[in-house]
Amino acid sequence: MNGFLKRWTTPLALVATLVIGAAFAQGGTKGGNLVIAMNGNSEPASLDGQIDPYDSTDIIDTLVSDHLVWLNLKDGTPEPFLATGWQVSSDGSTWTFHLRQGVQFQDGTPFNAEAVKFNLDRIMNPANGSAQAASDLGPLESTDVTGPYTVVLHYKHPWNSLLNALAHIPMWSPTALKKYPKGEFDQHLVGTGPFKLEQWIPKDHVTFVRWNAYNWGPPGMNHKGPVYLHSVTFKFISEQLVRGTILNTPNADMVWDLPAQYYSRYSGNSTYKEIKTFQPGTGLQYVMNTTRPPLNSLKVRQAIRYAVDPVALNKLVYHGLYLPTYGPLNSVSPCYNPAVKSQFSYNPEKADSLLSEAGWKRTGNGVRKAEGVAGVPDGTPLDVTWVALSRQSLGEVLQAQLQQVGIDLKLKIVPGPVQLQMAQNKTYGLMYERQRTPSPFVLYQVWYSKNDVPGGWAWTGFSDPKLDPILEDIVTAPTAAKACSYAKEAQPIINKNAVQLPTLSEAMIFALKDTVKGFQIGKTQGERFYLYNTYVSK
Amino acid sequence: MTTYVIRRILQLVPVLLLVTLMIFMIMHLLPGDPVQLMLMGAEGGAVPPQRLAEMRQALGLDKPLWIQYLSFLAGAVTGNFGESIRFRSPVAGIIANRLPHTIALSVAGMAIAVIIGLSLGTVAAVWKNTWIDTFSMVISFVGVSMPIFWLGLLLILFFSIDLNWLPPTGTGGLPGLVLPAFTLGLVSAALISRLTRSSLLEVMDEDFVRTARSKGLTGWAILVRHVARNALIPVITIVGLQFGNMLAGTVVTETVFSRPGLGRLVVNAILWKDYPLVQGSILVLATIYVAVNLLVDLSYVWIDPRIEYL
Numbered sequence: 042m043n044g045f046l047k048r049w050t051t052p053l054a055l056v057a058t059l060v061i062g063a064a065f066a067q068g069g070t071k072g073g074n075l076v077i078a079m080n081g082n083s084e085p086a087s088l089d090g091q092i093d094p095y096d097s098t099d100i101i102d103t104l105v106s107d108h109l110v111w112l113n114l115k116d117g118t119p120e121p122f123l124a125t126g127w128q129v130s131s132d133g134s135t136w137t138f139h140l141r142q143g144v145q146f147q148d149g150t151p152f153n154a155e156a157v158k159f160n161l162d163r164i165m166n167p168a169n170g171s172a173q174a175a176s177d178l179g180p181l182e183s184t185d186v187t188g189p190y191t192v193v194l195h196y197k198h199p200w201n202s203l204l205n206a207l208a209h210i211p212m213w214s215p216t217a218l219k220k221y222p223k224g225e226f227d228q229h230l231v232g233t234g235p236f237k238l239e240q241w242i243p244k245d246h247v248t249f250v251r252w253n254a255y256n257w258g259p260p261g262m263n264h265k266g267p268v269y270l271h272s273v274t275f276k277f278i279s280e281q282l283v284r285g286t287i288l289n290t291p292n293a294d295m296v297w298d299l300p301a302q303y304y305s306r307y308s309g310n311s312t313y314k315e316i317k318t319f320q321p322g323t324g325l326q327y328v329m330n331t332t333r334p335p336l337n338s339l340k341v342r343q344a345i346r347y348a349v350d351p352v353a354l355n356k357l358v359y360h361g362l363y364l365p366t367y368g369p370l371n372s373v374s375p376c377y378n379p380a381v382k383s384q385f386s387y388n389p390e391k392a393d394s395l396l397s398e399a400g401w402k403r404t405g406n407g408v409r410k411a412e413g414v415a416g417v418p419d420g421t422p423l424d425v426t427w428v429a430l431s432r433q434s435l436g437e438v439l440q441a442q443l444q445q446v447g448i449d450l451k452l453k454i455v456p457g458p459v460q461l462q463m464a465q466n467k468t469y470g471l472m473y474e475r476q477r478t479p480s481p482f483v484l485y486q487v488w489y490s491k492n493d494v495p496g497g498w499a500w501t502g503f504s505d506p507k508l509d510p511i512l513e514d515i516v517t518a519p520t521a522a523k524a525c526s527y528a529k530e531a532q533p534i535i536n537k538n539a540v541q542l543p544t545l546s547e548a549m550i551f552a553l554k555d556t557v558k559g560f561q562i563g564k565t566q567g568e569r570f571y572l573y574n575t576y577v578s579k
Numbered sequence: 580m581t582t583y584v585i586r587r588i589l590q591l592v593p594v595l596l597l598v599t600l601m602i603f604m605i606m607h608l609l610p611g612d613p614v615q616l617m618l619m620g621a622e623g624g625a626v627p628p629q630r631l632a633e634m635r636q637a638l639g640l641d642k643p644l645w646i647q648y649l650s651f652l653a654g655a656v657t658g659n660f661g662e663s664i665r666f667r668s669p670v671a672g673i674i675a676n677r678l679p680h681t682i683a684l685s686v687a688g689m690a691i692a693v694i695i696g697l698s699l700g701t702v703a704a705v706w707k708n709t710w711i712d713t714f715s716m717v718i719s720f721v722g723v724s725m726p727i728f729w730l731g732l733l734l735i736l737f738f739s740i741d742l743n744w745l746p747p748t749g750t751g752g753l754p755g756l757v758l759p760a761f762t763l764g765l766v767s768a769a770l771i772s773r774l775t776r777s778s779l780l781e782v783m784d785e786d787f788v789r790t791a792r793s794k795g796l797t798g799w800a801i802l803v804r805h806v807a808r809n810a811l812i813p814v815i816t817i818v819g820l821q822f823g824n825m826l827a828g829t830v831v832t833e834t835v836f837s838r839p840g841l842g843r844l845v846v847n848a849i850l851w852k853d854y855p856l857v858q859g860s861i862l863v864l865a866t867i868y869v870a871v872n873l874l875v876d877l878s879y880v881w882i883d884p885r886i887e888y889l
Contacts, residue, residue, distance in 0.1 A: 223668075224666070243677075
């Protein structure tokens with residue numbers, strides 16, 4: 042017996058070691074340090090998503106903070122997360138949320154009703170200057186704590202987009218919020234999420250590390266508890282060439298916002314994976330100034346719509362990767378009405394005849410000139426000023442397309458504050474205005490005539506007595522489904538009046554090395570991605 | 580000497596006052612309302628006028644301009660430049676975070692510029708009118724005429740993407756500094772080399788050089804001990820000015836190599852009309868620029884004992 046043991050002990054131990062080692066190796070592959078190269082121009086000014094308005098802040102915050110509501114990755118349906126359930130009063134203005142128990146923030150502070158109230162009150166306090174979150178929470182009057190794990194939100198009127206808002210608003214530890222001044226908190230984010238903020242060097246990188254005490258998780262994932270990744274680093278890279286080529290080096294595992302011209306570098310190569318997604322919302326639209334000639338004329342506005350070919354624009358500027366857009370909402374928006382597509386189609390001949398009818402005459406291939414146009418001296422050339430924050434090349438192609446019908450499009454690239462001032466002073470012809478949200482509320486923001494005030498997003502001076510009540514209904518509808526049906530009603534009215542030039546919707550392209558596994562994107566959530574199931578196998 | 584230094588430091592006060600006043604006026608003349616941009620954000624909603632007014636009041640932007648300017652000055656004296664409108668955090672802290680990266684890049688860039696510039700200029704002067712001279716000056720011409728962003732991108736493509744030797748971005752220690760410093764330094768190197776060459780040639784024709792040669796000194800000794808010291812003053816002046824320019828002018832290099840720094844910070848702050856950040860950053864940059872030039876002036880005494888400041 043002893044001899045047998047002596048003879049077999051070593052080989053048995055070896056086999057056992059190999060088996061255990063293999064098991065560990067199996068688990069060990071689900072880890073890694075993920076390095077994401079992201080567009081440096083999208084780097085948040087603040088990482089605090091309760092204050093800063095950017096999409097990138099929201100996405101980065103999902104690492105550190107869980108949300109009260111989870112959006113189903115397949116269809117965007119709101120599901121319980123930190124809130125285990127909710128009820129809304131019959132008039133739609135009182136919401137009761139029941140919270141998950143046993144959750145704590147990364148600093149040990151318990152997550153409960155008091156914490157939720159503290160966060161919501163912070164957002165609604167004007168002194169904190171919340172841009173997006175306060176707007177998303179809407180006309181919230183008060184938040185009451187009615188039990189250790191129950192909060193009640195009281196609204197001035199029904200607020201049907203609340204669940205969507207709560208799926209984006211991060212929840213921070215009240216202890217940490219009290220400890221750090223507002224300007225410093227974003228260097229010390231403390232949430233209930235699966236990653237902890239380790240270091241943020243602005244304009245360089247931000248790194249998060251796994252929080253091992255995380256023992257819950259979002260619905261629909263393949264596991265609960267801590268995430269697989271050891272760390273996630275976002276490198277901020279503004280230069281397109283570098284972002285476009287960095288996957289060929291060991292310096293990044295994934296590119297978030299790959300420039301379209303570099304798409305072909307990776308597509309068809311099995312060592313990389315490309316994911317293309319579109320953000321619901323308005324797309325890259327240019328709203329029209331209807332308060333002064335020439336765009337105060339419906340015929341001129343319609344002519345511009347007929348003269349622009351989004352498909353050609355897409356091919357010329359973005360290699361056909363973007364999404365042609367035909368109305369006030371793009372086709373990936375949940376409340377999109379496909380009827381808008383048939384209202385205008387590329388037809389330069391029709392554009393020509395509309396312009397002639399409007400009194401803008403043309404000799405040869407030159408720029409049209411006014412002949413009997415009300416409020417315009419005869420002989421005035423038909424020029425329209427296009428104002429945007431960027432995308433000069435898109436403007437140049439629009440310029441060429443409009444030149445075909447005798448419109449001289451003058452291009453102006455301006456910084457944000459100048460854009461806002463020009464919009465309010467109505468010193469533009471076509472003005473870039475893109476809103477990225479799945480909520481139909483965006484139509485109210487951009488087209489409700491009373492929002493044409495300083496601080497509002499309605500810039501065109503357009504007002505329609507039939508449209509305004511429908512837009513009000515979108516906001517006050519008791520349910521999201523009802524709001525959606527009003528939005529579908531509003532779109533053809535806006536589109537028929539040709540008060541905006543829809544062009545394309547930006548493709549958000551992710552490129553990943555094939556070592557990155559389990560990367561997830563919500564289907565109706567634009568570029569919002571999740572790393573809960575992600576790991577890097579090396 | 581001490582009196583001179585004190586006098587120069589006192590002269591700084593009106594210079595910096597003028598700089599801050601000009602920046603303040605220009606920023607307020609530019610169109611746009613930073614508060615709207617701040618509250619409306621990228622996706623925003625309609626911001627009620629009352630909320631805009633509250634925020635303007637909170638930031639002190641509702642006060643008369645001269646009061647805003649004076650309160651900025653009062654804060655600046657104690658190092659408090661206020662809170663950035665865009666970043667919602669103290670300007671002094673933001674500048675303190677960015678400044679070391681800018682200084683590291685500028686110092687490294689200038690070191691490369693001086694090494695390459697002095698070497699090329701000296702070689703060209705010593706072997707005047709030979710192929711070596713022509714070659715050195717062609718290189719310096721190329722350096723002067725090459726756009727920084729183009730050179731930076733080429734270096735990234737070759738050394739980072741193709742060869743994988745150096746990181747293409749970031750602040751990751753010395754390796755991350757090599758390419759940006761070389762990119763930044765090459766243009767200044769070209770200027771320094773041309774100035775070094777002409778300055779050396781001018782001094783080489785002086786009588787005292789002939790005397791030194793007739794004393795039997797070697798060429799090397801004449802160059803280092805007699806020619807270089809006399810020829811260095813214009814070179815050092817240009818090095819000082821270039822260093823000052825580098826501090827604020829690194830914006831292209833910082834953008835291409837995705838590095839944090841004051842240059843990029845100021846450009847973005849101007850676009851956002853972030854008054855406190857622009858004012859604070861420009862004040863810091865102006866102070867450094869003037870201080871560097873003061874050091875250059877003082878270095879003349881060390882290089883040329885004939886110079887004396889009273």
